[in-house]
Amino acid sequence: MLTFAEENYLKAIYHLSDGGKKGVATNDVSHAMRTKPASVTDMMQKLGEKGVIEYRKYYGVHLTEDGRKLALQTIRKQRIWEVFLVEKLKFSWDEVHEVADELEHVRSQILVQRLDEYLGYPKFDPHGDPIPDEFGEVKSRPRFPLSELEVGASGQIVAVKDSSAAFLKYLDKVGAYIGARIKVLDKVEFDGSVEILVDGKKSIFMSKDVAMNILVMQ
Incomplete structure (x- = not known):
């Protein structure tokens, strides 16, 4: 224990x-x-x-192998609780880390299993990170920083590297969210900043640092 x-x-x-x-x-x-x-x-x-x-x-x-299994169990609980907090209790994605960090230490395995079932066996948490299954298997998906997309290329936002509250609040403010379809309209050679089109409607300018912390898949 x-x-x-x-x-x-x-x-x-x-x-x-x-x-x-x-x-x-x-x-x-x-x-x-x-x-x-x-x-x-x-x-x-x-x-x-x-x-x-x-x-x-x-x-x-x-x-060790035992250490890895125990770490994955804790991560699994944390991410399942984050899904619950966002989907069922209407927390915003920048509020859940601190609360989930406390709930992840719940010892009851049956509670976690029932919660997973109740949520429909989610594969990813609200920040796009994969949720390990009950056997410790982690199914990731190919993803890379938005900053690596070429001008004219399209993709979908699937995760964030920086899950700090300040960064997530910024993404909420500009309208960049997990699941959004994006297209790179322009890149500024001087500082690496980019202009993207979100869901075919809204144009957003963001710095290179921000683009590096947004993960996309094509």
């Missing part, structure tokens, strides 16, 4: 390690968790004793 804090650390390591594919520096974990390196070192020792990570100096932190 992991503590809530330990589950949060596993989740952070999973994201930093690209799904468990590479080692993670303790300094990166410290930055992600917004805590002191000494506290991270203590936590790594605890997680290592529980067999969910392996840590070797100069090689970084690696999730």
